[in-house]
Amino acid sequence: MAKYTIDHDRPTCIGCAACEAVAPEFWVMSEDGKSDVKGSKIIKEGNEIKQELLDIEEKDYQINKDAADACPVNCIHILDEKGKRII
Ligand code: SF4
Numbered sequence: 001m002a003k004y005t006i007d008h009d010r011p012t013c014i015g016c017a018a019c020e021a022v023a024p025e026f027w028v029m030s031e032d033g034k035s036d037v038k039g040s041k042i043i044k045e046g047n048e049i050k051q052e053l054l055d056i057e058e059k060d061y062q063i064n065k066d067a068a069d070a071c072p073v074n075c076i077h078i079l080d081e082k083g084k085r086i087i
Pocket residue numbers: 012013014015016017018019020034035067070071072073074075076
């Protein structure tokens with residue numbers, strides 16, 4: 001059962017690949033130079049991906065928190081069960 005949600009503010013991503021280096025099970029670099037959350041729900045505005053959301057379990061929180069901490073532009077957020085931002 002999902003406890004947290006990864007919330008990727010993709011337009012802000014600068015494509016540094018830190019998230020993929022830290023948590024390759026969840027993050028992958030895309031052809032357009034930005035990262036994607038593997039298997040996430042994609043929210044688009046026109047042709048642009050605005051946001052990627054993926055529910056994760058407690059056991060996967062820390063690795064994604066580490067990825068968020070490594071992101072230089074703070075575009076990786078993690079939401080709690082109520083949708084409140086933890087980071
Ligand atoms: S660490 Fe942040 S800026 Fe770098 S690729 Fe990942 S999401 Fe984008």
